Amino acid sequence: MESNLNNKALLLMEDGTKIIGKSIGINGIVIGEIIFNTAITGYQEIITDPSYYKQIILLTYPHIGNIGTNIYDNESSKIYARGLIIKNLSKLSSNYRSTEELNIFLKKKNIVAISDIDTRYLTRLISNKKIKKIALISTNKEINYIDILNKLHQFKGFKGVDLVKEITTKVNYSWILNSKNIQIVKKNMFFRHVVVLDFGVKNSILKMLVDRKCKVTVVPAFISYQDLLLLNPDGIFLSNGPGDPNPCHYIIHTIKKILKKNIPIFGVCFGHQILAIANGAKIVRMEIGHHGSNHPVKNLENNKVLITTQNHNFTIDKKNFPKKLKITYKSLFDNTIEGIHCINKPAFGFQGHPESNPGPNDASILFDYFIKLIHIYYEKKNKRC
Numbered sequence: 001m002e003s004n005l006n007n008k009a010l011l012l013m014e015d016g017t018k019i020i021g022k023s024i025g026i027n028g029i030v031i032g033e034i035i036f037n038t039a040i041t042g043y044q045e046i047i048t049d050p051s052y053y054k055q056i057i058l059l060t061y062p063h064i065g066n067i068g069t070n071i072y073d074n075e076s077s078k079i080y081a082r083g084l085i086i087k088n089l090s091k092l093s094s095n096y097r098s099t100e101e102l103n104i105f106l107k108k109k110n111i112v113a114i115s116d117i118d119t120r121y122l123t124r125l126i127s128n129k130k131i132k133k134i135a136l137i138s139t140n141k142e143i144n145y146i147d148i149l150n151k152l153h154q155f156k157g158f159k160g161v162d163l164v165k166e167i168t169t170k171v172n173y174s175w176i177l178n179s180k181n182i183q184i185v186k187k188n189m190f191f192r193h194v195v196v197l198d199f200g201v202k203n204s205i206l207k208m209l210v211d212r213k214c215k216v217t218v219v220p221a222f223i224s225y226q227d228l229l230l231l232n233p234d235g236i237f238l239s240n241g242p243g244d245p246n247p248c249h250y251i252i253h254t255i256k257k258i259l260k261k262n263i264p265i266f267g268v269c270f271g272h273q274i275l276a277i278a279n280g281a282k283i284v285r286m287e288i289g290h291h292g293s294n295h296p297v298k299n300l301e302n303n304k305v306l307i308t309t310q311n312h313n314f315t316i317d318k319k320n321f322p323k324k325l326k327i328t329y330k331s332l333f334d335n336t337i338e339g340i341h342c343i344n345k346p347a348f349g350f351q352g353h354p355e356s357n358p359g360p361n362d363a364s365i366l367f368d369y370f371i372k373l374i375h376i377y378y379e380k381k382n383k384r385c
Helices: 043-047 102-108 121-126 145-153 205-213 225-230 249-259 271-279 362-384
Strands: 008-013 017-021 026-036 055-059 083-085 112-115 135-137 173-175 192-198 213-220 236-237 266-268 281-297 305-317 325-331 337-342 347-350
Touching: 008 102, 008 112, 008 121, 008 145, 017 055, 017 102, 026 083, 026 112, 026 121, 026 145, 026 281, 043 055, 055 121, 112 135, 135 145, 192 205, 192 362, 205 213, 205 362, 225 249, 225 347, 236 271, 236 362, 249 266, 249 271, 266 271, 266 362, 271 281, 271 305, 271 337, 271 347, 281 337, 305 362, 347 362
Parallel strands: 026 055, 055 083, 083 112, 192 213, 192 236, 236 266, 266 347
Antiparallel strands: 008 017, 008 135, 017 112, 026 135, 173 213, 281 305, 281 325, 325 337, 337 347
């Protein structure tokens, strides 16, 4: 690992704008799509969320690193983001759970990261100029800006690109850890079997299912319909994940077949979009995506509002919405579709992140509804037997 003392640290935007900062990660040059996240807490959960695969994260909250990092708040085994931009790196880590400072964590995970950036100014800049691609640069060598700018212009982004196949698990595995980080291994602790299709699943989602006494099996996104049925699931969970769901035809084909079986399905974020496509909906790229933990979402059946965590750049197209679905939730920020339910099918999706990491936990009730559907399905299945 190279030292980053006296490095040139800056970001270069696709329109040629340069902003000087300070390196807090490793040396390197990375190019990626930039998104801004408005969450006040949860920086460790955010940067280890596989949904941010190959993206550069800009955190708008000014003070980052004040609670350090620990082994329990990781949403995966690595940092999936391509880079990180913050304003102030805290000099102190004051939390009893902290085991490592953020900048050390970033270096160990081989991440290019820059601080001392006016992140709110940068957020307005990329919003107003509709900039989506940037380069992060941290090096003690001479910088060829023209060469980097050319690479930026050649970078096409992730629309139409299948990122899931790059990060999904290659083998089936069981998950036995709950939200208190306790291993649940006794057979009598489980009551139903939930199969999770891994599109980039977060650890917190798996913990939420185990908390509800589900036996959890995580399977690859490319699992066949036949192999999925052989696992005898009582419920199927379609996980969060990165990028554009449209090119993932192999997943959509499997879900279309599964829908005919009436097995309860719960799709979150990317999984919600996959469920929508499988029912005839179209997914479109958003001008500005949703990334943060303060997004109000309205339940259209009871008019209650949930404050939710969001992370997506694509959404369901409201035009030509399929008759197979009904809309259950909408965003109070921009009226985009946030929830769907299949007509006469025990299958539903939610665009936000109901596992609530990082906070708030309003939408965790959706896991309870999923369990209710599983109960109903299980009872019907036993009666048929």
